[in-house]
Amino acid sequence: MKRSLFHICMFSLCLFIMGCSNAIDTEHAGHGHSHDHNGHHHHDHSGPKASYDVLVTQICEHRDAIKSAFDADNKDEAHDPLHEIGHLVGQLPDAAAETDMSEADWNQVKEASDSLMESFGKVDAMFHGDDEGVEFSEVEQNVQDAITVLQEKVEVVSSANQETQQ
Amino acid sequence: MTALFFGMLLRLIQATLEGAPTLLIGVLLAGVFRHMLNAEGTRRIFGNGTWRSIPQSWALGMLLPVCSLGVIPIAYEMRRAGVSTGAILAFALTAPLFNPLSLLYGLTLSTPIIVIAFATASLVLVTLLGCGWDWLFASDSPGRSVETTPIAPGWQRIAGVFVVACQYLTGSILLYYLIALSGNLLLCLIFPVGSLQSQFAQNDPWAPMIMLVLAVPVYATPMTIMSQIGSMFVHGNSIGAAYTLLALGTGVNLGLLAWMARNHSWFRTFVLLLVFAGSVTMIAYGIQVPLSVEGSVDHPHTHAFDIYSAPFESSAPNVQWMFRHQLAESAMAYEQIALSILGFMSLCGLADRFLLRRIDLEEWLSRSSVSHKSDSRRLDLYLPSSVLGLVVIFGLVAASIAGCFIYYPPPAETLKEMRYVRAEAMSAVASRDKLTATRNLDRYEELTRRLEVGYYLRNGSLSDFQRTKCRVLRGWLERCKHTTEAGEFEAAREMTNSIFAAHRRVREAFLE
Secondary structure (H helix, E strand, O other): OHHHHHHHHHHHHHHHHHOOOOOOOHHHOOOOOEEEEOOEEEEOOOOOOOOHHHHHHHHHHHHHHHHHHHHOOOOHHHHHHHHHHHHHHHHHHHHHHOOOOOHHHHHHHHHHHHHHHHHHHHHHHHHOOOOOOOOHHHHHHHHHHHHHHHHHHHHHHHHHHHHHHO | OHHHHHHHHHHHHHHHHHHHHHHHHHHHHHHHHHHHHHHHHHHHHOOOOOOOHHHHHHHHHHHOOOOOOOHHHHHHHHHHHOOOHHHHHHHHHHOOOOOHHHHHHHHOOOOHHHHHHHHHHHHHHHHHHHHHHHHHOHHHOOOOOOOOOOOOOOHHHHHHHHHHHHHOOOOOHHHHHHHHHHHHHHHHHHOOOOOOOOOOEOOOOOHHHHHHHHHOOOOOOHHHHHHHHHHHHHOOEOHHHHHHHHHHHHOOOHHHHHHHHHHHOHHHHHHHHHHHHHHHHHHHHHHOOOOOOOOOOOOOOOOOOHHHOOOOOOOOOOHHHHHHHHHHHHOOHHHHHHHHHHHHHHHHHHHHHHHOOOOOHHHHHHHHHHOOOOOOOOOOOOOOHHHHHHHHHHHHHHHHHHHHHHHOOOHHHHHHHHHHHHHHHHHHHHOOOHHHHHHHHHHHHHHHHHHHHHHHHHHOOOOHHHHHHHHHHHHHHHHHHHHHHOOOHHHHHHOHHHHHHHHHHHHHHHHO
């Protein structure tokens, strides 16, 4: 548990140091804009962050990119997607809370997000020369299990939306 | 020039109103210390001469609902009773840091562990400072230990408490209150309109230093500071700056420093401030990265500190109208009541000082109470003043805990109020009334915090699910507020559906 917490903290720290410059693809993130008033520059305060289903799709894409890089033994190419996926995973609980999923479903999403953060944190640790860093293959199953949970909840949300519309 | 004058006047009145309730408690407590606990009882309650003196002082300070203005009369009384300076320091610096209301509020912030870490760091620091002072300046402590003629039980003793409270609202002590409040005027001169809105970004290495410049002279109540820290968390602002604001902004003000300097030399006070501010800054930079929090909005821009900068542009038209509008907006009913009571007590104090200057009221009350004997002893039990003093102090603690249940009502009640405030906010957005909209959006946001605390108080826990639902709603309210402030009313109106949906989810999370 302590070790998990350590990996999550280290991964978060890396994300913080890296900054948000390459963090999130804003293509799907609503109509963000920036402007000035009173001489102060404002950023993106009109648009919502990415929705839950969009986030899950993006996480899957980044997971695939990381896996491909490791499979091709081209690990350096996995480093950027690894940091980007951290930002995406970090947004999952709030994005899930913007849907009508039940508390039990939301708790599963939260658990899956924590699990993803821990797994990718371990892989990231390898890039930073940490002894406890691991290859992607060692956490692949955990990642897959967590993503399966997230995808199940996408279906829960979409069927709930359909019911509401009907 | 008109803008500057009205701006400074506004800040002075706002700070006075804000501090009135806690100053009232402070002066009454000073009276209780003198006539109910007496010097001996006061020394005992602060554990004078024992190893637990300093922790006991800050523990008591944290339980009493006073601010850095309200601790000045208490510090006077502690010194008069002969309490050590280390214990006075510990009390004066921690009493305003937290009170039950602000602590509960702090615990609902997105990362309550950070608030607990802030509190622990501050308490350790204050303990070290108090011990260091007593050790270095042993000859300086304890204070003068002035014994007061005891007043026997009865109405005379209650009148004695009132007389002391009134005395603490006139004379030289007023100067310290004014010096404390003048800190806000100074800030108003230093920081132009809106200049503090983007100063505390998480990745800005200067953020804790800028906050240091603000936090030392500023006077604010614990609740105000805690809500500003909440806003800093929402905006993902510098965590080091947030800690600096809490440790120095609530605990220190210019009046308290002036009082220290008057009693313990300017040099020692300067060294104390240097060591305290230096230690806080080091801790602030130490926690800046490890404790950083990601905000729920995408920009560090915040209006939480606007109350410390100049309120009006020098070229602004209708300054007097804006002055009246902002004053009416910020003056709470309970603050006005407290200020009225303080005004009445000041008049009583002035009457005592100038009209009755030949009569020592305390002496007279003491003499007249000696002849008083009860005829019905079984009903009119004699209670020692120390018991009464303790009952008053712990009664105040109990009252502030009970006050928490009133200030943080049951969730159903808060949700009902949130509905009304939402209606006002969204209709103001629709009718392009910027001032009303932002005021109601602020109020709406504050109610989400009250909802969390109210639920926590009654159920003993708050789930991550509930916290997140509230955070999401606050995120929308923040975005709507900033968009409204930018004059983009159409964009703000587009958020109405999202705000309604987030509100509904909050209601379901708390009521189902």
